[in-house]
Amino acid sequence: EPELTGDFATLMEWADAARRMKVRANAETPLDAKTARQFGAEGIGLCRTEHMFFDDTRIAAVREMILADDEAGRRAALAKIAPFQKADFVELFTIMEGLPVTIRLLDPPLHEFLPHTEEDVAAVAEATGLDAEKLMRRAKELHETNPMLGHRGCRLGVSYPEIYEMQVRAIIEAACDIAKSGKAAPVPEIMHPLVTKGEEMKYLRDLTDRTAKAVLEEQGVDLQYTVGTMVELPRAALRAGDLAANAAFFSFGTNDLTQTTFGISRDDAGKFLGAYIDKGIFDKDPFVSLDQEGVGDLIRIAAERGRAARPDVKLGICGEHGGDPASITFCESVGLDYVSCSPYRVPIARLAAAQAALANKG
C-alpha cells in the first residue's frame, strides 16, 4: 500500500499550505483512484472511460455496438454495457467521497475498438447471432486511414448520440444512488473530448443536460453536476470563447494539443525526436515537458478568451504534462485552477505546485 509517512508527509503538508493550484489524478480504475487518494489527490481530473471498455468481458459488446448498422442495434448493445458503466462510476464515486470527479465521455481512436482479426469478428458473430460476413463488411467501412484525426472523441457522440446518452445516464444514476444512500453526494463533471466548435459544444451540452435532467426527475434527486470540455486542438484553444458559452470548465489535453500544434504524431515522435534533440533543434521532448512557446501560447490564449466569455470558467490540465514540474510552473503562471496527473506523480505535482506558487509571489 503506497502511503506518505514521516518527514515526507510533513514536507507535503508544508507544500500544501503554500500552493494555490489543486492537484488531481488521472484515474479510471478503483486501484488508481485509491492510490491517488493515498498520495493526496484532491479529485479525479480525468477518467478516460474508453479504458473501461477494453475488458475482455466487455469488448464483444462494444464491438457489437460499433459494428451495428442501425440505432436499434447500437441501443441493444449499449444496454448490455450500461450496467457495467454504472457500477464503475458507483465504485469511483464511493472511493472519492464527494471530491470532484471529471468523467470524460468515450474517446476511442475507433481502430482500437474495431475487430483486428477474423477470430474477433467470429466472437462478435457468436455472441450476437449476427452474420460474420456482414460484420466484416461493416468493420471495413469503419476502417480509417488516420484514426487520430478521424472518427474520434465527441465526433462519435455526434454520429451516435445514444453512446453518450448511455454514459451520462450511467454517471447520473450512479451519483443518485450514492446521494440517496446518505453518503457525500458526488460532484460529477462531465467532459467532452476533442471538441473544436461552439456549435458542437452546444449540441453536446444540450444532449448532456437533457439526459441528466431526465434521470434526476426519474430518481427524484437534486444533484449538482457540470458540463465541460477538453481543450486539445488548436481550433478549440483559439475559439475558447465560443466553447465557454456552453462549458463550465476546460481541461487542457496537452498530449493531443502538442500532437496537433506541432503536427507530430504522439505515437511516432520517438522515431525522430532524438535527432532533433541531438542537433539542438529541440531542447526537450515536448510530449514530456510542455512546449511553453507554441503550445503554451495556445493555452494562454484559450485561458484568456475562455475567461473573457465566462469569468468563472474552471481551468485545468490533464495531459501528461500535468505531472511535470516545469510544466506545472507554466500552469501556475497562467493561473490554472488545478493540474491532474497519474497517481504516482501526485506528490511531485504537490511539491511543484507549491514551488511555483512561492516563486510567483516573488
Ligand code: PEP
Ligand atoms: C490529452 O490529449 O492530453 C489527453 C489527456 O487525452 P488522451 O491522452 O486520452 O488523448
Ligand code: MG
Ligand atoms: Mg486527448
